[in-house]
Amino acid sequence: MFARVVWLVLRKDLMVEVRSLEIAYTTLFFAVSCVLVFAFALVQEGRPPEDGAAGILWISIAFAGTLALGRAFERERQSETLRALMLAPAARPAIYVGKLLGIVALLVAGEMVLVPLIALLFQAPLLARPVWLAVILVTGTVGFAAVGTLFAAMLVRARSRDVLLPVLLYPITVPVIIAGVRATAALLQPDVDGEILRFWFALLVCFDVVFVTLALWTFEPLMTD
Amino acid sequence: MTAVDFDELKVDDVSRHFGRRRAISHVSFSVTRGSLLGLLGPNGAGKSTLLAMLATLLRPSAGRIRYGAHDSATPGSALRSAIGVLGHDLFLYPELTAGENLEFFAGLYAVADPRASAIEALQLAGLADRADDAVSSFSRGMRQRVALERALIHRPRLLLLDEPFTGLDDASGAALTARLRALRETGAIVVLATHDLDLAEGLLDRAIFLRDGRMLDTVERPDGLRSTYRGVMSRPHATTVAGRGA
Amino acid sequence: MPKWFTPAVALCGLMLAISPFLIANAPYESTMGLVQKIFYVHLPSAWMFLLAAIVCGVASLRFLFRGDPRHDRLAWAAAELVVLFGIVTLVTGPLWARKAWGVWWQWDVRLTASLIGWMVSVAYLLLRKYGGPGSDKLAAGLALFGMANVPFIYVSVNYWRTIHPTTSVVPTLPTSFGLPLWFSAVTFLLLFVLLLRARVRLEEQRAQLDALYLSVDG
Numbered sequence: 001m002f003a004r005v006v007w008l009v010l011r012k013d014l015m016v017e018v019r020s021l022e023i024a025y026t027t028l029f030f031a032v033s034c035v036l037v038f039a040f041a042l043v044q045e046g047r048p049p050e051d052g053a054a055g056i057l058w059i060s061i062a063f064a065g066t067l068a069l070g071r072a073f074e075r076e077r078q079s080e081t082l083r084a085l086m087l088a089p090a091a092r093p094a095i096y097v098g099k100l101l102g103i104v105a106l107l108v109a110g111e112m113v114l115v116p117l118i119a120l121l122f123q124a125p126l127l128a129r130p131v132w133l134a135v136i137l138v139t140g141t142v143g144f145a146a147v148g149t150l151f152a153a154m155l156v157r158a159r160s161r162d163v164l165l166p167v168l169l170y171p172i173t174v175p176v177i178i179a180g181v182r183a184t185a186a187l188l189q190p191d192v193d194g195e196i197l198r199f200w201f202a203l204l205v206c207f208d209v210v211f212v213t214l215a216l217w218t219f220e221p222l223m224t225d
Numbered sequence: 226m227t228a229v230d231f232d233e234l235k236v237d238d239v240s241r242h243f244g245r246r247r248a249i250s251h252v253s254f255s256v257t258r259g260s261l262l263g264l265l266g267p268n269g270a271g272k273s274t275l276l277a278m279l280a281t282l283l284r285p286s287a288g289r290i291r292y293g294a295h296d297s298a299t300p301g302s303a304l305r306s307a308i309g310v311l312g313h314d315l316f317l318y319p320e321l322t323a324g325e326n327l328e329f330f331a332g333l334y335a336v337a338d339p340r341a342s343a344i345e346a347l348q349l350a351g352l353a354d355r356a357d358d359a360v361s362s363f364s365r366g367m368r369q370r371v372a373l374e375r376a377l378i379h380r381p382r383l384l385l386l387d388e389p390f391t392g393l394d395d396a397s398g399a400a401l402t403a404r405l406r407a408l409r410e411t412g413a414i415v416v417l418a419t420h421d422l423d424l425a426e427g428l429l430d431r432a433i434f435l436r437d438g439r440m441l442d443t444v445e446r447p448d449g450l451r452s453t454y455r456g457v458m459s460r461p462h463a464t465t466v467a468g469r470g471a
Numbered sequence: 472m473p474k475w476f477t478p479a480v481a482l483c484g485l486m487l488a489i490s491p492f493l494i495a496n497a498p499y500e501s502t503m504g505l506v507q508k509i510f511y512v513h514l515p516s517a518w519m520f521l522l523a524a525i526v527c528g529v530a531s532l533r534f535l536f537r538g539d540p541r542h543d544r545l546a547w548a549a550a551e552l553v554v555l556f557g558i559v560t561l562v563t564g565p566l567w568a569r570k571a572w573g574v575w576w577q578w579d580v581r582l583t584a585s586l587i588g589w590m591v592s593v594a595y596l597l598l599r600k601y602g603g604p605g606s607d608k609l610a611a612g613l614a615l616f617g618m619a620n621v622p623f624i625y626v627s628v629n630y631w632r633t634i635h636p637t638t639s640v641v642p643t644l645p646t647s648f649g650l651p652l653w654f655s656a657v658t659f660l661l662l663f664v665l666l667l668r669a670r671v672r673l674e675e676q677r678a679q680l681d682a683l684y685l686s687v688d689g
């Protein structure tokens with residue numbers, strides 16, 4: 001029952017997105033713009049800063065992620081479909097998980113374009129260890145989106161939600177950004193320090209577990225008036 | 226999941242305030258199966274707030290709402306699956322087709338065969354040939370028909386409609402009235418909020434007149450709604466009859 | 472206001488007046504000199520900063536699951552004190568750091584964690600001010616997430632880099648340093664309680680006023 005509702009909501013979100021591709025295109029374009037802005041700010045005498053690629057990757061993900069979150073829930077607000085979801089007898093945590101997976105899928109798709117682009121522009125060996133990079137990116141994205149989905153859903157009813165989402169989201173997701181940047185930077189070293197990598201990965205996993213659990217637990221009281 | 230079943234909806238001295246504004250003030254009434262109740266009043270009378278409380282989206286600040294033996298203090302899946310809501314907004318995804326929308330909600334409401342019930346609902350809406358068109362390409366009247374079938378997809382005992390006649394031409398309005406009458410025959414409880422008195426004329430089993438969150442009057446089997454409405458609304462506040470608080 | 476409030480205000484005022492003398496008369500610390508005296512303000516305000524954050528978090532949690540508006544008012548009042556004592560802490564800290572470390576700001580774990588905690592509480596107040604109806608629940612959720620986040624910030628920033636003096640210094644201080652410090656701490660605690668009480672009282676009266684409007688209206 002739970003899994004079925006998750007699947008329904010996820011499939012619906014992906015279907016809507018495949019039809020319009022609005023979030024995918026705008027978010028991706030925005031992320032690429034971010035990368036360019038950082039390139040102009042940081043690249044000096046034609047040389048990118050050391051370790052810069054990791055930071056730029058994660059900042060672009062965080063910025064583009066906020067945009068995608070805002071837009072995904074604006075869509076649910078348009079003809080009050082979020083209300084319709086809340087009226088349905090389906091378990092509310094399942095609706096949350098469905099929305100979360102949709103956002104994660106979207107962001108991971110964006111990252112697939114972002115990573116080679118940054119690797120190219122900043123001469124970073126990002127693709128040297130693709131499996132580790134994918135694992136770090138997915139765990140980090142899940143942590144960021146877990147908090148973001150809950151906050152964006154709560155803010156649907158609030159005034160000035162567009163500004164409030166980043167205001168609330170960034171201070172809370174600082175650990176994800178630090179861990180993501182450091183783990184990615186560790187991957188970029190010529191010989192990877194396995195211990196450092198595992199530490200940051202473990203931190204990301206703990207963050208995911210704690211915040212997804214917390215979100216599942218509070219989604220119901222937060223969404224009822 | 227088995228839906229809660231009930232024969233009577235009972236609203237018992239319900240109030241709801243937002244901060245220091247009272248949206249609904251000491252409202253009491255009850256409706257039984259197979260009847261159609263109209264909430265009539267100007268904008269800002271509290272009709273939508275009252276409907277949101279009946280739909281379990283808002284909790285009353287005071288008073289109780291009872292769905293048969295079930296109380297509004299403990300809303301839950303079983304209760305929500307007995308209620309259908311046609312909101313002021315459509316509750317439809319414009320990017321999806323009519324069929325996909327209906328099938329999605331049928332799935333959420335755990336209807337046994339979502340696809341079959343979506344097809345059936347589209348036939349009832351008279352839109353079987355438009356099943357694969359995106360809702361965004363529909364006219365207002367067609368959207369409203371799909372939205373109504375969406376609200377009815379799980380055959381709810383209680384149907385709540387907020388301004389269902391807005392933007393409908395005469396033919397669509399008449400079709401909606403006919404559909405509501407048919408529902409009443411099947412034993413549903415229908416509560417509709419509207420300020421369109423012409424279309425509500427002759428449809429309602431009972432009309433409740435609201436202004437500023439208070440019940441001004443209740444009229445059984447009203448006819449000549451427009452003149453009754455004018456008469457009730459022209460009363461000064463002091464003579465309101467129903468449910469006055471301290 | 473409760474009966475103890477006015478005498479407590481007087482006592483707090485008296486203590487605030489006395490503490491500068493105690494601090495001035497405390498011995499000069501050999502390496503830091505005059506700048507060390509910032510410590511008598513910095514440390515107590517940092518403690519109150521932490522205390523206010525805990526009060527806000529616990530009250531928010533209770534509000535979220537019990538729905539009692541009293542807890543909500545307490546959480547709101549505490550959040551404002553987090554911002555207030557946070558400013559004192561974050562301003563006095565760099566003043567001391569400039570002398571001790573030679574830089575205004577270090578990305579050390581406690582500084583960074585305090586800054587992020589302070590930002591969460593500012594976000595909380597922004598949400599309450601601009602969120603519109605229903606933002607009380609959202610703010611409680613934010614406070615809860617902010618609390619759960621503390622260990623993660625601490626671990627992540629700690630691993631990132633650290634040079635802050637550890638807490639173990641405090642109990643080993645000689646009494647000549649200790650007395651003004653504890654006096655100052657008690658003064659700050661009293662101030663904290665008074666401000667919290669006054670702020671909660673303000674919200675209580677607002678709620679009462681709303682209730683009165685409703686009863687006239689109803």
